[in-house]
Amino acid sequence: MVQARDIDPSASPLDYYSYELRRLREEAGLKQAQLGAIIFCTGSLIGMIENGKRVPTRDFSERVDAALGTDGHFSRLVGLVLRSVLPTWFQAFAEMEARATFISTFQAQVVYGLLQTEAYAKALVSVEFPDRADEIAAARMERQRILMREEPPVLLVVLDEALLHRNVGGREVMRNQLAHLLSFADRPWVQIQVMPFSVGEHTGMTGSFTLLRFDGDPDLFYTESYDSGHMTANAKVIKERSVGYARLQADALSPAASALLIARVMEERYGHQSEPDGRAVA
Numbered sequence: 001m002v003q004a005r006d007i008d009p010s011a012s013p014l015d016y017y018s019y020e021l022r023r024l025r026e027e028a029g030l031k032q033a034q035l036g037a038i039i040f041c042t043g044s045l046i047g048m049i050e051n052g053k054r055v056p057t058r059d060f061s062e063r064v065d066a067a068l069g070t071d072g073h074f075s076r077l078v079g080l081v082l083r084s085v086l087p088t089w090f091q092a093f094a095e096m097e098a099r100a101t102f103i104s105t106f107q108a109q110v111v112y113g114l115l116q117t118e119a120y121a122k123a124l125v126s127v128e129f130p131d132r133a134d135e136i137a138a139a140r141m142e143r144q145r146i147l148m149r150e151e152p153p154v155l156l157v158v159l160d161e162a163l164l165h166r167n168v169g170g171r172e173v174m175r176n177q178l179a180h181l182l183s184f185a186d187r188p189w190v191q192i193q194v195m196p197f198s199v200g201e202h203t204g205m206t207g208s209f210t211l212l213r214f215d216g217d218p219d220l221f222y223t224e225s226y227d228s229g230h231m232t233a234n235a236k237v238i239k240e241r242s243v244g245y246a247r248l249q250a251d252a253l254s255p256a257a258s259a260l261l262i263a264r265v266m267e268e269r270y271g272h273q274s275e276p277d278g279r280a281v282a
Contacts, residue, residue, distance in 0.1 A: 007052060013080040014052050020077065022050040024068050039063035055085055055135035058142065082142040085135050089229050093210075093222050096231070098146050102213035104156040104245050106195075106204040110168070111177060112157055114144050115184070115192075120177040123169030147190070155190045158204070158248045161197050164265045175270035178262050185259055193252035194261050202251050203244040211241060 009019035025035050025046070032050070033043030041060070048054040056064075061074035086094055097103065097114075105112050110124060121137040129136060146152060159181075167174055184190040195202060212220040218233040221241050232238075253261060 007050075013077070013084045014055060017056060017074065017077050017081050018050050018052045020073070021046070021056075021064065024070060024073075025050075028068050035064075035067060038067045055081060055138065057138050058082075079142060079145075082135075082139040085132075085139040087227075089227070090224075093229055093231055094143060096212055096220055096222075097143070097210075099214060099217075100153050100212040101215050102154045102156070103210065104213075105210040106158045106160075106208055106245065106248050107163065108160045108204060108208045109166070110163055111159065111181070113140050114147060114155065115157065115181060116140060116144075117173070117177050117180050119173045120168055123173055152189055156249070157190070157192045158195055158245075158252050159192065160195050160204070161261070164194070164262060165269060167270075171270045175266055178266040178270065181262055182259055182266075185255070191255050192258055192262075193249060193255055194258040195248065195252045196261065199251050203247045209241060211238070211245060 007015050007019045007022070009016040025032070028035075030038075031043070032046040036043040036046050039060070040063070045054065049056050049060075056074070056078055058075065058078050061078040064070070064074045065072055083091060083094060103114075110116075111120060113121070116124075118137050118141055121140045122133045125136045125140075126133040147155070164178065168177070181192055184192060195204065207223060209221065209223040212222065214220075218235075219238045219242075220231055220233055221237050222229060222231045224230065252258070
């Protein structure tokens with residue numbers, strides 16, 4: 001059993017969640033192991049979350065709500081908890097992204113966060129934060145819930161062809177990631193284009209960026225460096241980057257041609273092949 005520690009519920013969203021989990025579990029007359037058995041996890045995991053040592057997932061929260069009859073209490077809290085896991089400098093953008101009605105982005109190195117699979121996200125995060133990969137990836141998956149709304153934002157994406165070829169996490173992870181991109185083809189509010197190598201120089205070569213549009217609020221431009229993000233509503237910047245984005249869309253392959261390229265790379269680069277030791281890889 002994990003040794004209990006005093007929790008200040010006002011310290012952070014995670015501490016409040018931890019405090020509430022212990023309070024409502026004890027109120028229900030359940031020990032950690034008993035609750036764990038009900039929701040198919042270990043009592044140790046319950047203890048770590050109650051002590052703020054592990055970040056809960058949405059699936060865990062939904063199962064706790066069902067077990068304790070808490071009417072969605074933890075399912076509502078977990079969104080705040082997972083958002084707090086995001087880097088401090090990124091949280092403001094994540095909040096604005098969740099409010100946007102139009103999102104236009106160019107990505108030069110990695111798949112845009114809203115379109116990443118969990119395995120791809122974990123592989124990326126593991127490079128810098130191997131001990132926190134699960135919780136940071138879970139926070140990224142939480143961001144993607146905006147695409148499941150009844151009225152999701154329009155999402156326009158231009159991806160550099162290079163990121164299709166960069167092997168992140170291994171062949172299976174990449175194959176599933178590219179298949180995931182293809183799965184958006186039938187969603188009218190999502191448009192994915194690829195900037196092919198054949199174009200040569202283009203207006204996105206200065207780096208990745210995102211434009212956010214809102215109903216009734218000024219547009220925002222966002223870009224980031226190694227450990228910081230920059231967001232502005234400067235009208236001149238918005239105008240310049242909007243024109244630049246239109247040029248990127250014009251130079252990129254059409255959505256249909258982009259899907260064909262993604263499918264080709266998926267099969268040729270990440271299809272059923274053999275590793276050097278002769279083992280087949282899916």
